[in-house]
Amino acid sequence: MPLNIGDKTTRLLLALAKTPLLFYPHYRYHLPLPSVLMIENTNHCNAECVMCPRELLARKRGFMDLGLFEKIIREASAPRRKPSVHLHGFGEPLLDPLLPERIRLAKAYGIRHTYIVSNASLLTPEMSRQIIAAGLDKMKISFYGTDEESYNSTMRRLDFKVTLQNIKDFLRIRKEMKRGNPRLILQYLPTATNRNQADAFRALWEPLIDKRAGDRLNIAALHNYGGGRDYNRTGQKIVSVCYFPWTSLSVLWDGRAVTCCMDSNGVQVLGDLNSQTVQEVWTGPVLAGVRDDFSKFRYEAYPACRSCDWVCRRGV
Ligand code: SF4
DSSP: OOTTTTSSSHHHHHHHHTTHHHTTTTTOOSSSOOSSEOOOHHHHSSOOOEEEEEEEEOOOOOOOOOOOOOOHHHHHOOOOOOOEEEEEEEOOOOOOOHHHHHHHHHHHHHHHOEEEEEEETTHHHHHHHHHHHHOOEOOOOOOOSSSHHHHHHHHTTSHHHHHHHHHHHHOOOHTTTOOSSSSEEEOOOTTTTTTTTHHHHHHHHHHTTTTTTOOEEOOOOOOOOOOOOOOOOOOOOESSOOOOHHHEEEOTTSSEEETTTOOOTHHHEEEETTTSOHHHTSHHHHHHHHHHHTEEEETOHHHHHHTTTTEEEOOO
């Protein structure tokens, strides 16, 4: 019997096929190399958004050395299988003057998918031209307001009019350059300060984005930032397996690899890519221990996981 995509059972099977549960039935196997590589180019930021726990950032601020960046990309790019590369971390990626060069390098190593998340306050027409020409594939822009008052009080230190104009310029320039990429995701996050105006957000952006190019809007929800905030009440015990250690690797700007992008202070370190290869960290004993712990729901030794709400929990 042919599978029908409109059929409820077929959709359920497809959804199941996407879960790591099916790919890693006993959590003993992992991919030969990470399929997603999250590389923090910088942890500097020019904003003070109300929802972000930046005041808790205890790490030194800096930018990743370009030589180290190239080493990581080279090691993670196996001949046949390339990871998706995220070029941001706990900071604003456009503060990095080497960002266009990093995108170019990643594309030169055959990376098919490059991605950044930005506040777009520094997305000047010149920067737009540079990242489009470098080959960036996708860009998510956090735009958490619908007018000057709601935006400026939520994304503090940024300016509604400047960012709005930057994004309009970007859309125009991408068209002028006859490029479909980077595809744009415009994200809104309802908070107490922006008065939860998702409909006004849609009304503002729907006429401007190019859906045929793959642009879209996204209405997100607050999360706990790996324990940096407590927006969502979390139960005592994690009862699902967080699959990050099986699929992706996060690297801080100084070269230390950590369990995931939620670990903003680098307290769950897996290794150091200044002295180890990606392969050594990915197949090494530290990550093997993390996989073993997570697969048995043992998260007690992982401070960032303890109040993370990306995993299912039970108990009060
Ligand atoms: S449980 Fe949360 S903090 Fe821990 S590795 Fe997974 S996403 Fe990161």
